[in-house]
Amino acid sequence: xxxxxxxxxxxxxxxxxxxxxxxxxxxxxxxxxxxxxxxxxxxxxxxxxxxxxxxxxxxxxxxxxxxxxxxxxxxxxxxxxxxxxxxxxxxxxxxxxxxxxxxxxxxxxxxxxxxxxxxxxxxxxxxxxxxxxxxxxxxxxxxxxxxxxxxxxxxxxxxxxxxxxxxxxxxxxxxxxxxxxxxxxxxxxxxxxxxxxxxxxxxxxxxxxxxxxxxxxxxxxxxxxxxxxxxxxxxxxxxxxxxxxxxxxxxxxxxxxxxxxxxxxxxxxxxxxxxxxxxxxxxxxxxxxxxxxxxxxxxxxxxxxxxxxxxxxxxxxxxxxxxxxxxxxxxxxxxxxxxxxxxxxxxxxxxxxxxxxxxxxxxxxxxxxxxxxxxxxxxxxx
Ligand code: TRP
Numbered sequence: 001x002x003x004x005x006x007x008x009x010x011x012x013x014x015x016x017x018x019x020x021x022x023x024x025x026x027x028x029x030x031x032x033x034x035x036x037x038x039x040x041x042x043x044x045x046x047x048x049x050x051x052x053x054x055x056x057x058x059x060x061x062x063x064x065x066x067x068x069x070x071x072x073x074x075x076x077x078x079x080x081x082x083x084x085x086x087x088x089x090x091x092x093x094x095x096x097x098x099x100x101x102x103x104x105x106x107x108x109x110x111x112x113x114x115x116x117x118x119x120x121x122x123x124x125x126x127x128x129x130x131x132x133x134x135x136x137x138x139x140x141x142x143x144x145x146x147x148x149x150x151x152x153x154x155x156x157x158x159x160x161x162x163x164x165x166x167x168x169x170x171x172x173x174x175x176x177x178x179x180x181x182x183x184x185x186x187x188x189x190x191x192x193x194x195x196x197x198x199x200x201x202x203x204x205x206x207x208x209x210x211x212x213x214x215x216x217x218x219x220x221x222x223x224x225x226x227x228x229x230x231x232x233x234x235x236x237x238x239x240x241x242x243x244x245x246x247x248x249x250x251x252x253x254x255x256x257x258x259x260x261x262x263x264x265x266x267x268x269x270x271x272x273x274x275x276x277x278x279x280x281x282x283x284x285x286x287x288x289x290x291x292x293x294x295x296x297x298x299x300x301x302x303x304x305x306x307x308x309x310x311x312x313x314x315x316x317x318x319x320x321x322x323x324x325x326x327x328x329x330x331x332x333x334x335x336x337x338x339x340x341x342x343x344x345x346x347x348x349x350x351x352x353x354x355x356x357x358x359x360x361x362x363x364x365x366x367x368x369x370x371x372x373x374x375x376x377x378x379x380x381x382x
Contacts, residue, residue: 006158019220045085066331097142220233
C-alpha cells in the first residue's frame with residue numbers, strides 16, 4: 001500500500017488573518033484541499049502555541065480563535081474536506097511533547113533561527129539589561145518540540161508553511177529519526193511545502209517593510225472592508241524616486257508590484273483594462289511584464305498601478321468577505337465545526353500516542369500487556 005498523503009498545518013490565533021497569510025499559505029491549502037490528492041487534511045488553530053508567548057493574555061487568544069476560524073471558512077476551507085480543530089483540546093499533543101523533550105538538546109533548540117529571531121523581536125532577553133522581559137519562557141523556547149508533536153500526531157507527510165517554518169520541520173524530522181531508531185519505526189518524516197514564488201513567500205507590509213505584522217500596522221486583512229482596502233492601497237509604499245509620472249520607476253522593492261506578482265493573473269489585464277485608460281494617457285497591457293516594462297520606462301503613474309491592484313485584490317477579497325458575513329451570522333455553526341473537528345483529531349492523535357507509548361515500553365496496562373508483564377516479573381522473582 002502506498003503511503004497515505006496527509007497534510008497538517010495551522011496558525012497561531014493572535015489576530016485576524018491578512019493577505020500575507022492568504023498568498024503564503026491559505027490559498028494553497030484550499031487548492032490542496034480541492035485537488036483531492038490528499039487522504040486527510042488537518043488544519044489546526046494553534047492556541048497552545050500562541051500562549052507560549054501570550055501567557056498573560058488568554059483573552060486575546062480566545063477571541064482570535066473565532067476570527068481565524070471565520071477566516072479559514074471564508075477563504076474556502078471546507079469542513080467536509082479539511083479537519084479544522086483547536087490545538088489545546090487535544091491533550092495527547094502535550095503528552096507527545098513531553099516524551100519528545102527527551103530527544104532534543106537545549107543546544108539544538110538554541111540554534112533554531114526562527115526561535116532566535118522571535119526571542120529578539122519579543123524582547124525575551126536573557127541578559128540582565130534594563131529593558132529585558134525577565135528571560136525566555138521555557139514553553140516558548142521549546143515550542144519547536146511541541147510543533148513536532150502537532151505534525152507527528154497526525155503522521156503528516158506534508159506541511160504547507162512559509163519559509164520561516166523550515167527550522168521547525170527540520171527539527172521535527174530529527175525527532176522522528178531519533179524516535180524511530182531509538183524505539184520503533186512509528187513516526188512519519190514530514191516534508192515542508194513552500195509557497196510558489198518569491199512574492200508569496202513573505203509578502204511585505206503596505207509600508208514596504210519586510211513582513212506584514214499587526215504591531216507594525218501594515219496589514220491588509222481578509223476581513224477589511226473595500227473602503228479600507230482602497231485606503232491602504234492608496235497609502236502604499238512604491239518607489240520613492242518615482243516623483244513625476246514621466247520619471248523611470250523601479251519595480252524591485254516596489255510594494256505595489258510585489259503584490260501584483262502575488263495576485264495578478266493574465267486575465268486581469270482584460271478584465272480591468274479600464275484602469276489604464278486615463279485623461280491624458282492610456283495603456284493596454286497583455287501581461288505583468290509589459291506593465292513593468294512601461295513603469296520602468298516612465299509614463300505609467302502610481303495611481304493607475306494602485307487602481308489596478310485594488311481591482312485585483314477586490315476580485316479576490318470580495319467573495320471571501322461576503323462568505324465571512326454569512327458565517328458571522330452563524331457562530332454556533334463555526335463552533336460546531338471546531339468541536340467536531342477537535343473530536344476527530346483527538347481520535348487520530350490518541351492512536352499515535354498509543355503506538356508511541358508501546359514503542360517506549362510505557363503501555364503497562366494495555367490489554368494483553370499486563371498479563372505478559374505479570375508473567376515476566378513473576379518469573380524474575382520465582
Ligand atoms: N508555528 C506556526 C505559526 O507560526 C503555527 C503552527 C503550530 C504550525 N503548529 C504547527 C504550523 C504545525 C504547521 C505545523 O503560525
